[in-house]
Amino acid sequence: MGLRDLAPFMGVMLITGTANTILMKYMCTKEVPTGPHAAAVGFDHPFFQTVLMMIGELLCLGAFYASRKSVKKDEKSVPAWVFLVPCACDWSATTLVNASYMFLAASVVQMTRGAIVIFTCAFSMIFLGRRQEKFHFLGVMLVAMGLTIVSLSALHKGGPVVLGSNSHVLTGLAFTIGAQIFQASMLVYEEKVMKHADYHVEPMQMVGMEGFWGCIIGVFLLIGLNITGIEDSRGAIYQMTSSMPLAISIIGSIFSIAFFNWSGVTVTQKASATARSTIDSSRTILIWVVELALHWNKFNAEQMLGFVFLASGTMIYNQIIVLPGMRDKEKQAIMSP
Numbered sequence: 001m002g003l004r005d006l007a008p009f010m011g012v013m014l015i016t017g018t019a020n021t022i023l024m025k026y027m028c029t030k031e032v033p034t035g036p037h038a039a040a041v042g043f044d045h046p047f048f049q050t051v052l053m054m055i056g057e058l059l060c061l062g063a064f065y066a067s068r069k070s071v072k073k074d075e076k077s078v079p080a081w082v083f084l085v086p087c088a089c090d091w092s093a094t095t096l097v098n099a100s101y102m103f104l105a106a107s108v109v110q111m112t113r114g115a116i117v118i119f120t121c122a123f124s125m126i127f128l129g130r131r132q133e134k135f136h137f138l139g140v141m142l143v144a145m146g147l148t149i150v151s152l153s154a155l156h157k158g159g160p161v162v163l164g165s166n167s168h169v170l171t172g173l174a175f176t177i178g179a180q181i182f183q184a185s186m187l188v189y190e191e192k193v194m195k196h197a198d199y200h201v202e203p204m205q206m207v208g209m210e211g212f213w214g215c216i217i218g219v220f221l222l223i224g225l226n227i228t229g230i231e232d233s234r235g236a237i238y239q240m241t242s243s244m245p246l247a248i249s250i251i252g253s254i255f256s257i258a259f260f261n262w263s264g265v266t267v268t269q270k271a272s273a274t275a276r277s278t279i280d281s282s283r284t285i286l287i288w289v290v291e292l293a294l295h296w297n298k299f300n301a302e303q304m305l306g307f308v309f310l311a312s313g314t315m316i317y318n319q320i321i322v323l324p325g326m327r328d329k330e331k332q333a334i335m336s337p
Contacts, residue, residue: 006270012263013279018286020256023249024049024098025106025296032243034235043246045236046098047218047225053094054214056254060262061208068202078199083209086193089186091214096179103172104154105297107288111150112176114281114310117143117317119184127188139317146309147177153302187268187276194269203265207258281314 027049031040043049100109118140124130154169194201225231240247267276284307291297315321 006267009263009266009270010279012259013267013276014283014286016256016260016263017280017283018290020253020260021106021110021283021287022290023253023256025101025109025291026249027246027253028101029296030243030246030249032239032246034232035238038235042102043236043239044102045231045233046095047221047231048233048236049098050091050095051215051218051222052250052254053257054091054211054218056257057207057211057261058215059208059211059254059258060204061212064202064204064208067204078193078201078205080209082193082199083206084213086186086189086206087210087213087217089182089189090210091217093179093182093186096175096182100172100175100179103168104176105291107284107291107297108150108154108303109172109176110281110284110287111303111307111310112147112173113180113183114143114284114314115147115177115180116184116187117281117314119181120187121317123184123188128192135316135319135323138323139313139315142309142313142316144313146306146311146313149302149306149309153300153306190265190268191272194265201269203262203269206265207261210261281310284310 027043029042031042033040097109097113100112104112121132121136121140125132151173154173155166190206193199194203194206222231222233226233240250264276264280267279288297288303288307292299312321316323
């Protein structure tokens, strides 16, 4: 599938991905009481929010079966357990990112998520046996430099954070970077499954089945977390039903995550996991612009410089920017007369 054919899916990824991040950040900033006569607090329910995201992914399963055509005789049915691994990775990554929104600006979270390029590169080498060229390592190095600059900008006094102490900032950064280990694992695993010779997996099926397992995992986790007091699902539901703007943002995030994951898995299937991570990183600038427009963040030169390094590294890694002497050897051979 060429770039022209992939463009609609890339566009959907950018728009819905930006919307989802902004909506998730909005939930954290919206202060609503968790019960009658209770104090108004932010919507700080990372595990509960992950279940909401999984419900969004589960919607894709209904759409898949509704539009499913007859199965070809030579196609093998995919075992349900195959989808459990990426679901577990997605659950972990989503929860960590949800928690980080309480400590960092959405744009900082998104920029820090650029670390996925580093982990995707490493895991592609280890698990997919993909050879890495010099430009791949240069791209990873630039991404690492960009992450360092963004992290330092968040640690400076008056930086783009919600809670002011450096310990909170470090916690948010650790959550976000840790999430990318799980996210990169999910992308590489999805690529391996979707390009498996024995299976035919549709993007909606992949997303929907991950949502199915995610909801099952979520029910059991929330029961345990509510008993231990780590999560307060009753308070979360009270906040949702007490605030129309909060409820609308939650509904919007459920549908945006469904379309975001469907389009993202399609890009993984038709292109690669690294292509998906590149597009995912591209929405950073849109998120930052929206944050500045809503006065959720202030312009920060260090943050801008970090974004330039992150974007440059990501584009070099995926050969959107081709440097002299660093072109892919296979592409060089094809283009040679």
